Amino acid sequence: MAEQHILSGIKVVDFTHFVAGPHCTRLLAQHGAEVIKVEPLTGDPARGLPFVKDKRSGCFIQHNIGKKNLCLDLGRSEAQRICHELIKNADVMVENFTPGAMQRLNMDWETLKEINPELIMCSISCLGQTGPLSRQPGFDYIGQAYSGIMGSIGDKDGYPSLTGMAFGDVSTGAHAYGAIVSALFHKLHGGGGQYLDISLLDCLFSYHAAHVQMYAASDGAVNPPRCGHHHALLCPLGLFECHGQYVVIVAIGAQWENLLKLIGREDMLTDPLFVDLLARGVNQQLIIDAIENWLASTTDIDDALEKLKQNHVPCAPVLSIPEVMEHPHMVGREIVQTIDDKLFGPVKIPASPFKYSLFPEPLNLQAGTLGEHNHQILSDHLGYSDEQIKQLEIDGISAVANA
Amino acid sequence: MARKHVLDGVKVLDFSHYVAGPHCTRLMAEAGADVIKVEALVGDSSRQLPVIKEGRSGYYIQHNRGKKCMALDLRSKEAQDICHELAKQSDVVIENFTPGVMKKYNMDWASLSKINPDLVMCSISCLGQEGPLSKFPGFDYIGQAYSGIMGMTGQVDGPPALSGMAFGDISTGAHAYGAIVSALYHKANGGGGQYLDMTLLDCLFSYHEMNVQVYDASGGQMVPKRSGHQHSFVAPLGLFKCGGRYLVIVAIGPQWVNLCKLLGKEEWVDDPRFADPVIRNENRDEISAAIEAWLDTIGDAEKAVKILVEDNHVPAAPVLDVPEVMEHPHMVQRGIVQTVDDPKFGKVKIPASPMKYSQFQEPLELQASSLGQHNEEILRERLNYSAEQIASLTEAGVLGSKDN
Numbered sequence: 167m168a169e170q171h172i173l174s175g176i177k178v179v180d181f182t183h184f185v186a187g188p189h190c191t192r193l194l195a196q197h198g199a200e201v202i203k204v205e206p207l208t209g210d211p212a213r214g215l216p217f218v219k220d221k222r223s224g225c226f227i228q229h230n231i232g233k234k235n236l237c238l239d240l241g242r243s244e245a246q247r248i249c250h251e252l253i254k255n256a257d258v259m260v261e262n263f264t265p266g267a268m269q270r271l272n273m274d275w276e277t278l279k280e281i282n283p284e285l286i287m288c289s290i291s292c293l294g295q296t297g298p299l300s301r302q303p304g305f306d307y308i309g310q311a312y313s314g315i316m317g318s319i320g321d322k323d324g325y326p327s328l329t330g331m332a333f334g335d336v337s338t339g340a341h342a343y344g345a346i347v348s349a350l351f352h353k354l355h356g357g358g359g360q361y362l363d364i365s366l367l368d369c370l371f372s373y374h375a376a377h378v379q380m381y382a383a384s385d386g387a388v389n390p391p392r393c394g395h396h397h398a399l400l401c402p403l404g405l406f407e408c409h410g411q412y413v414v415i416v417a418i419g420a421q422w423e424n425l426l427k428l429i430g431r432e433d434m435l436t437d438p439l440f441v442d443l444l445a446r447g448v449n450q451q452l453i454i455d456a457i458e459n460w461l462a463s464t465t466d467i468d469d470a471l472e473k474l475k476q477n478h479v480p481c482a483p484v485l486s487i488p489e490v491m492e493h494p495h496m497v498g499r500e501i502v503q504t505i506d507d508k509l510f511g512p513v514k515i516p517a518s519p520f521k522y523s524l525f526p527e528p529l530n531l532q533a534g535t536l537g538e539h540n541h542q543i544l545s546d547h548l549g550y551s552d553e554q555i556k557q558l559e560i561d562g563i564s565a566v567a568n569a
Numbered sequence: 570m571a572r573k574h575v576l577d578g579v580k581v582l583d584f585s586h587y588v589a590g591p592h593c594t595r596l597m598a599e600a601g602a603d604v605i606k607v608e609a610l611v612g613d614s615s616r617q618l619p620v621i622k623e624g625r626s627g628y629y630i631q632h633n634r635g636k637k638c639m640a641l642d643l644r645s646k647e648a649q650d651i652c653h654e655l656a657k658q659s660d661v662v663i664e665n666f667t668p669g670v671m672k673k674y675n676m677d678w679a680s681l682s683k684i685n686p687d688l689v690m691c692s693i694s695c696l697g698q699e700g701p702l703s704k705f706p707g708f709d710y711i712g713q714a715y716s717g718i719m720g721m722t723g724q725v726d727g728p729p730a731l732s733g734m735a736f737g738d739i740s741t742g743a744h745a746y747g748a749i750v751s752a753l754y755h756k757a758n759g760g761g762g763q764y765l766d767m768t769l770l771d772c773l774f775s776y777h778e779m780n781v782q783v784y785d786a787s788g789g790q791m792v793p794k795r796s797g798h799q800h801s802f803v804a805p806l807g808l809f810k811c812g813g814r815y816l817v818i819v820a821i822g823p824q825w826v827n828l829c830k831l832l833g834k835e836e837w838v839d840d841p842r843f844a845d846p847v848i849r850n851e852n853r854d855e856i857s858a859a860i861e862a863w864l865d866t867i868g869d870a871e872k873a874v875k876i877l878v879e880d881n882h883v884p885a886a887p888v889l890d891v892p893e894v895m896e897h898p899h900m901v902q903r904g905i906v907q908t909v910d911d912p913k914f915g916k917v918k919i920p921a922s923p924m925k926y927s928q929f930q931e932p933l934e935l936q937a938s939s940l941g942q943h944n945e946e947i948l949r950e951r952l953n954y955s956a957e958q959i960a961s962l963t964e965a966g967v968l969g970s971k972d973n
Contacts, residue, residue: 172755185778197751211822216779216802216847217786224786225779275927297899303884305819307806311886314894316808316817318733319722325798325808326815326888327730330721333776337740338923340772344747345924348600351754352575352928361927368923369743371905373736375588376618376628377891378906382918383620383627389892395728399619403710405719405728412728414719416708419614444619480706482714484729487780487793490717495702501774502781514785519741519771520748523678523764524755 171198171525176350178202178258179249180233181240181273183210185306185332186366187262187290188229189339194258194346195232195531196518202543203233204249206240207565209536219510221569227507228515232531234539237565244563246272251548254282257353258346262290265300275361285359286349290342294365306332309366315373321394338369400443401450405484408461408470415457416480418443424477429460503528509535509569537566574601574929579753581605582652582659583636584676586613588709588735589769590665590693591632592742597661597749598635598935599922605659605947606636607652609643610969612940624973625914625939634909634919635935637943640969643674647967652676654952657685660756661749665693668703678764689752691765693745698766709735712769718776723795741772803846804853808888811864811873815888818860818877821846827881832859907932913939913973941970 176199180191188203188210195201203210215225236252238245250273253259259278261268268274268289275287289295292304293312302308307328310316315334320327342364349360371378380388388399395412396404402425405412417425426434434440434456439449446453464470467483474481485493491502491514503517518528544550544558558564572578579602583594586608598604606613618628641648653676656662662681664671671677671692678690692698695707696715705711710731713719718737723730745767752763774781780793783802791802799807803821805828820828825846829837837843842852849856867873870887877885889897895906895918907921922932944963948954954962962968 172751172760189778193747217783217791219786224782228782229778293899294903297902299899302878303824303882305884307817307819308884308886311817311888312894312897312899314889314891315732315734315736317815317888317890317893320730320798321724325810327723328796328798328800328807328817329718329732330793330795330801331718331776331780332778333718333736333740333773336776336778337736337743337772340740340744340747340775341923344596344743344750345926347747347750347754348575348924349926351750351757352572354754354757355572355577357572357575357928363925363927364923365903367900368903368905368921368925369740370736371894371900372743372920372923373734373739374891374920375592375632375735375739377734378895379627379631379917379919380620381891381895382906383622383914386892388620389890390733391890392733393731395723395731397731398733404731407728414710414714416710421706475705478706480708480711482711484714484720485717486720487717487777487784488789490715490774491781491784493715495696495700495715496770496774498700499697499768499771501771510786513782515782516775516777517771519744519767519775520751521766521768521771522748522752523766524760 171529174198176200176258177256178260179204179252179256181259181261181263182290183262184212185229185335186338187260188212189336190290190342191233191260192229192231193340193343193518193520196529198529201233202236202252203230203534204236204238205536207237209567213536213569222507222510224510224513227505227510227513227533230533231505232529233534234543235534235537236540236543237537239563240271242563244558248544248548249273250281253278253285255547256282257286257350259285259287260290260342264303265291265295279359283359284353286346286353286362288342288346288362288364290338290364292366294367295363304366306334306366309334309370313367313370315370318377318392320392322391326392334366334370338364338366341369396450396454399447401446401453402457406454406457406461408464408467411467412484413461413467413470414482414484415474421479425479428473428477428479429456431456505532507533535568537564540564540566572601574933575926576600576602576750579603579661580659581661581663582655583607584662584664584666585693586665587615588632588738589742590663591615592739593693593745594636594663595632595634596743596746596922596924599933600924601933604636605655606633606638608638608640608940610640612640612971616940616973622915623913625911627914627917630909630911630914630917630937631919633937635933636938637947638938638941639944639947640941642967642969645967647962647965649675651948651952653684656681656688658951659685660689660753662688662690663693667706668694668698682762686762687756688762689749689756689765691745691749691767693741693767695769697768697770707769709737709769712737712773716770716773717780718773721780721793721795724797725795729795737769737773741767741769744772799853799857802850804850805856805860809857809860809864811870812868814870816870816874817886817888819884824883828883831877831881831883832863834859909936911937939970939972941968944968944970
């Protein structure tokens with residue numbers, strides 16, 4: 167058989183729901199792994215998230231393409247036995263229940279490593295498996311608040327800004343993907359199975375590229391507040407008004423000189439007020455005024471961006487989602503992927519950011535309906551007879567819904 | 570012998586600088602890989618970023634622990650020959666120059682794959698190796714602007730808000746880490762080498778867990794817009810003021826009923842204006858007013874969170890600043906902050922790796938190197954250069970070093 171992708175032959179049993187966990191197992195599926203998603207009888211709550219068409223959720227499709235679907239009442243011992251049988255032959259198990267839930271379902275690491283010592287089990291949670299906050303229900307924005315991310319975005323004296331996307335969920339899913347593949351690599355070299363505890367909190371906190379170190383190393387003297395639309399310490403780095411719109415300008419390196427020449431303010435080059443990065447941060451309002459004055463003198467935002475680019479000053483327009491999707495550069499990179507769902511119809515989603523020269527074409531993957539593969543999985547993977555499968559349905563242990 | 574970590578034995582040649590690339594190779598070093606960082610004679614620009622102590626940058630230390638350092642004049646043929654020899658015996662090459670620069674140095678994929686067909690090469694860039702925007706210099710915030718992330722954050726009628734941290738750089742580094750280990754796994758299974766084109770743009774765009782799909786599937790009816798401190802599509806999900814502080818409340822699932830009871834608004838449970846999170850969003854001002862009126866009666870954000878979460882199972886959290894995160898008992902117990910003891914700088918606190926492996930619970934002891942610290946060791950041990958050869962390369966200015 168021709169090889170499909172990097173993780174072809176890897177078997178994953180997936181107990182995830184909403185976004186963080188499903189994004190991780192979607193990445194596994196997009197790399198060729200066989201993913202069996204096990205859902206409770208009520209289904210993953212993401213099946214109700216917008217946009218919903220013909221009872222089918224576009225959001226669910228986005229995060230669940232490429233997974234086979236098994237629908238079971240996980241509270242029942244018969245269902246747990248089926249899961250144990252699947253896990254016995256699996257390489258990877260992923261879950262993102264609130265910590266403690268897997269133990270109640272007899273599927274915690276202590277139980278599963280007895281069944282399959284070579285298993286890689288990855289738990290994804292908001293606040294981690296250990297510590298006083300671990301049992302709290304978590305969502306992306308809860309993790310953003312506890313990691314100091316949310317407190318760093320927005321106006322200094324007003325409400326923090328809510329990011330318009332759950333980047334903690336998606337990027338934690340990507341971290342978990344990296345940890346799982348690392349553990350698979352280790353297992354391939356004879357290292358055996360292991361347990362991974364990946365949390366939004368830890369991932370989001372690692373995004374502080376400077377703040378933690380600066381605060382600690384300055385003995386608390388430097389603690390940048392949230393900074394509105396200009397960087398707290400560096401300038402020019404931020405959003406500048408331009409004919410009623412905004413442009414991003416980042417000129418904290420050698421581009422500073424180019425920028426001053428472009429805006430006709432060579433005098434600032436030798437002015438002690440702007441002698442280095444830190445001085446420019448302190449006197450940022452003068453710089454912002456000079457830049458915005460120049461921006462007002464341009465014909466329009468395109469003219470301004472063109473002039474900045476010609477002078478090698480890093481800059482960008484602030485795009486809306488529709489503008490990103492239509493931008494020729496993004497279209498050329500195929501940043502948007504269209505999934506042709508058999509119920510929903512075509513649905514556009516962000517494509518995988520993993521670009522491999524050996525696998526330039528993404529696999530053609532669909533999202534399953536609830537319990538779509540019950541029969542196939544029970545029959546092909548576990549050798550259940552048609553009668554046994556029927557009986558599970560009659561007993562309410564498994565279910566199939568056409569949505 | 571037992572493996573020291575998951576990437577034990579993997580050899581990495583690292584041409585990265587600033588944050589996105591160095592974070593990726595830091596993750597590799599933390600996973601046990603042997604990383605050689607090659608810098609220009611002037612060094613990675615991030616060696617100048619604050620805090621600076623004894624000429625050492627705490628910023629550089631954070632993103633470069635666990636790497637051996639060589640400093641070379643990459644424009645010289647001799648330096649390029651050395652890099653080619655190292656690439657020949659490496660598993661991975663990583664770089665994050667502006668697209669085109671590696672070709673100038675004769676170290677693009679076309680050159681290196683001839684020298685080592687089993688190589689995994691990863692380029693990390695802001696906007697990609699190809700396309701109309703690819704040649705422009707990029708930074709995290711440029712990627713955020715082009716991916717629609719920045720436009721989705723901030724006041725409705727005002728400027729977008731600038732995120733206070735370069736999360737695009739770090740999280741793209743983590744994506745690149747995942748792609749590289751995937752390619753290593755493939756190589757270990759006989760798949761050979763390959764080239765990876767990772768970008769901030771693609772990673773950041775993938776963070777739209779709903780926006781792209783909702784805009785498209787609604788036929789353009791639902792246009793995602795930045796929405797201040799409340800969510801664009803669903804309610805209640807946002808920030809609320811309490812006693813001069815802020816807290817976040819997320820009650821878009823069954824917790825809505827608990828919240829209504831807590832607010833003394835049981836009648837809302839059956840009110841069609843609040844039937845689901847999307848409909849509730851149309852009437853969110855009324856909900857927000859009721860929540861903040863209740864919060865006023867509590868007057869203390871920590872206490873309010875306790876009542877919401879522990880007594881009523883409504884997901885909520887206080888908005889912490891970075892020092893508060895570092896001191897929080899939960900974070901302390903998780904070891905979210907790691908202390909690196911630098912020989913010059915002294916102790917420096919950085920975020921610990923979020924990759925938690927049961928087999929490797931203790932992080933490896935890793936230090937950040939000074940510029941060119943391992944020139945001699947690498948040339949001697951990896952490439953069998955003689956002391957004379959090394960001395961003459963140093964004299965010719967092909968090799969360089971600094972003590973910070």
